[in-house]
Amino acid sequence: MNTSLECMPCFMKMALREARLACPDDEAKHYEILVTWGRMLGELDLSSPPPAIARHLTEMIREQTECGDLYYDDKQAANVRVMELLPSLKQLVEAERAKPKGDPIALSLELAIIGNYIDRGIDLDVDWEAELANVSESLPDDVLSEFKAKLLPGANILILGDNTGEIVLDMLLVEELQKKKCDVTYAVRSKPVINDCTYTDAEMVGMTKLCRVVESGVDTPGTVLNRCLPEFIDRMKDADLIISKGQGNFEALEGNWPEIFCAFKVKCRRVAKDSGLDLNSSAFYITQKDGESCR
Numbered sequence: 001m002n003t004s005l006e007c008m009p010c011f012m013k014m015a016l017r018e019a020r021l022a023c024p025d026d027e028a029k030h031y032e033i034l035v036t037w038g039r040m041l042g043e044l045d046l047s048s049p050p051p052a053i054a055r056h057l058t059e060m061i062r063e064q065t066e067c068g069d070l071y072y073d074d075k076q077a078a079n080v081r082v083m084e085l086l087p088s089l090k091q092l093v094e095a096e097r098a099k100p101k102g103d104p105i106a107l108s109l110e111l112a113i114i115g116n117y118i119d120r121g122i123d124l125d126v127d128w129e130a131e132l133a134n135v136s137e138s139l140p141d142d143v144l145s146e147f148k149a150k151l152l153p154g155a156n157i158l159i160l161g162d163n164t165g166e167i168v169l170d171m172l173l174v175e176e177l178q179k180k181k182c183d184v185t186y187a188v189r190s191k192p193v194i195n196d197c198t199y200t201d202a203e204m205v206g207m208t209k210l211c212r213v214v215e216s217g218v219d220t221p222g223t224v225l226n227r228c229l230p231e232f233i234d235r236m237k238d239a240d241l242i243i244s245k246g247q248g249n250f251e252a253l254e255g256n257w258p259e260i261f262c263a264f265k266v267k268c269r270r271v272a273k274d275s276g277l278d279l280n281s282s283a284f285y286i287t288q289k290d291g292e293s294c295r
Contacts, residue, residue, distance in 0.1 A: 001254045003046040003053050006270040010122060011041060011050075015057055017120075022065040033064060049252045051222025054121070058193050058219070069192040071120055071164075078118050078165030078195065079205050086168055089132065093172055105151070105180075106144060108172040109263060110135050113282045115166035116246050116265040120195040121221055124267060126280065139284045146286070147261055150241045153181035158239040160216070160223050161188050162246025162264075167197045168205050170245060175210070184211040185235070191219040196248075222248030225256055244287075247271060253287055260287040 019033040044053055096102040117128035161167055177184050186207055189196045202213045217229030242260045244253055250262040262285045266272050272279045
């Protein structure tokens, strides 16, 4: 998915938010960052996906302020909060399994998708904890059936992780896939960017004890293919099934890599328009090459 003019207001809001995080009391520096970023946006290649553009903002702010991980405290807090909720959510999945027609795979997917609301790359006013407590069936039956058909014993499954906090809910999905005797690998970013999860976060929440965790190589808030390590591209090619978590991964992969199951919350009007889904709805889509629409 390319970057459109509709993305520009969000990029400017992100620049101001990160400038304030990097140097809270320096309005002159905030202004300088915004002016610099506005000039850069006019020169960047908008045929690139939005996560590829966002990388340039992160690099520019680090160069101008010498800041570290701007979202470190936020990421820690998100992981801790969702870990507090995890035991009750596991009970919810077990209760679903005990039902005569229960579907713990679908429920774990629904919960993991709700976790995608924990995204600092976009302004959101959503009570994701309330939605977790009142989770409902929303995934398309045809895509869900096609997904389940691929969950064969020994299947090589690659999950492209997204945000902190969200990664804890992804553990519910990983456990269900492992119950199907699938071989699961979970991928994280190689550098801190927005509040996306890195290997350190995977260690903190226990994902590294649950399954194989690898770095994709990217320094972008999405799996931008030309930023991935060559060995990670090989891992994607070798996977029997790829699950892409989060809107940033969807933006980076839609039109560029077919047959990826994208699980995310629709959090902006541009994605809603292109996907045909309602804003704030849960998406479970299969990517296609350019010229074809998602399913």
